[in-house]
Amino acid sequence: MADQRFNADVVVGDRTQALLRSRGLLPSQWKVSDVERQRILDNNIKLGLVFPPASQLSLTAASASVVKRIYVVTIELKALDAYEFTQREIIATILHEIGHVVNPNPPSGVSNCGEAGAEITLAMLREMYADDYARFCGFGNEIASSLKKCSEKNPSEFKPDQIEARIRRIAEKVDNSMRS
Numbered sequence: 194m195a196d197q198r199f200n201a202d203v204v205v206g207d208r209t210q211a212l213l214r215s216r217g218l219l220p221s222q223w224k225v226s227d228v229e230r231q232r233i234l235d236n237n238i239k240l241g242l243v244f245p246p247a248s249q250l251s252l253t254a255a256s257a258s259v260v261k262r263i264y265v266v267t268i269e270l271k272a273l274d275a276y277e278f279t280q281r282e283i284i285a286t287i288l289h290e291i292g293h294v295v296n297p298n299p300p301s302g303v304s305n306c307g308e309a310g311a312e313i314t315l316a317m318l319r320e321m322y323a324d325d326y327a328r329f330c331g332f333g334n335e336i337a338s339s340l341k342k343c344s345e346k347n348p349s350e351f352k353p354d355q356i357e358a359r360i361r362r363i364a365e366k367v368d369n370s371m372r373s
């Protein structure tokens with residue numbers, strides 16, 4: 194699939210495309226496989242930037258589907274820069290958000306046990322499945338290092354014990370066939 198078409202289909206707005214290009218963050222620059230490109234398109238995932246303090250996204254008729262739900266992944270580059278994310282860590286973070294759509298949480302009733310035998314909540318599993326997708330796309334190290342940065346800089350939101358559990362799972366390379 195041509196790079197230009199892929200970028201245009203995924204990224205909402207010219208301003209966002211230009212800014213992402215300048216940072217090496219355009220979808221074509223992620224170097225994900227053709228299978229993943231198609232998965233992202235099939236799931237109607239769009240990527241938009243939030244320009245603080247407020248901004249709007251408008252989906253064009255060409256990018257909107259009347260039959261499928263559209264998922265807009267929004268990111269605020271300033272916030273990611275405040276965490277001192279590298280380029281690849283930002284891509285890993287975007288892929289994590291895409292993972293929430295293409296590799297969603299397991300059906301209810303499924304539970305998992307952590308090392309200490311503590312039950313992992315469904316909310317945690319959702320995060321882990323999203324992490325799995327970033328790893329599946331070749332960004333396992335970067336999603337782990339970005340989580341570490343979040344936990345160090347903002348431990349009240351990114352609880353260290355939960356982040357450690359997520360990093361452990363990434364290291365375990367759990368085989369996880371994609372759910373979409």
Ligand SMILES: [Zn+2]
Pocket residue numbers: 289290293319320323
């Ligand atoms: Zn998440």
